[in-house]
Amino acid sequence: MNLFDVNWIGVVLAALGGFVVGGIWYGPVMGKKWMGAVGLTEEQIKEGSMGLIYGGAFAFSLVASWTLAHTFQSYADLGADLSVFAKVMTSFGVALGFIVPAIGTNYLFSQKNKTLFFIDAGYWLLFYTAMGLVHAYLP
Template sequence: MFDVNWLAIVLAAAAGFVVGGIWYGPIMGKKWMGAVGLSEDQIKSGNMGVIYGGAFAFSLIASWTLAHTFASYASYGAELSVVAKVMTAFGAALGFIVPAIGTNYLFSQKSKALFFIDAGYWLLFYIAMGMVHAYLP
């Protein structure tokens, strides 16, 4: 329906993936493991192909959705600036993703620490994707 930049979609998904590697690695890795109650051995015993492959597939869906959103704006004549695209991506995370995980964490009685770790990640993830889509329309 709308033309999208497939290279930007893949690169934006990859950018979000890199943010995740840094966020859940050296920045918040140990705190996240404690908050979810997993040891390094338990994490390493997971099927990494399925975990990382699935996560990247979900990143591609999120990136395509963001690209499609910007393309739909453009089809109506909107010319969004870099800041507008990044803020739109941030707003999608803040307005949709963060409340959704917050609701899930409330009902599953997850810790506030885990909520803030994961919410921070999703905000950064969408900012990174928004930046790629802003510079590679």
């Protein structure tokens, strides 16, 4: 399989889906709690380079989305016909099995609080689930 033989529309839409989840999660749902957990004020956040932050975050979302698309295409090339449920659960499993333990380990060593861990872990579970749904319907 060619590394770039994926549905690029699906890759971009899944990345956008994850990005939208982040906007909702770190905005109206958990925004205030997240700011308190990281120790930032709204003024400090506004002082950041928003173009770099959002552009970088979207670039990372594209990499994650492409990786899922490539993984699912690799399975298909081997003859697997994964259901929507299997793709969503695989995506959720990536977050639960790889992302959450990785950030948990980082947060333990950097002595960050549990609240921040649960906010960020919840986000990544939702992020990958949203991407899995898009990739399931746009293979």
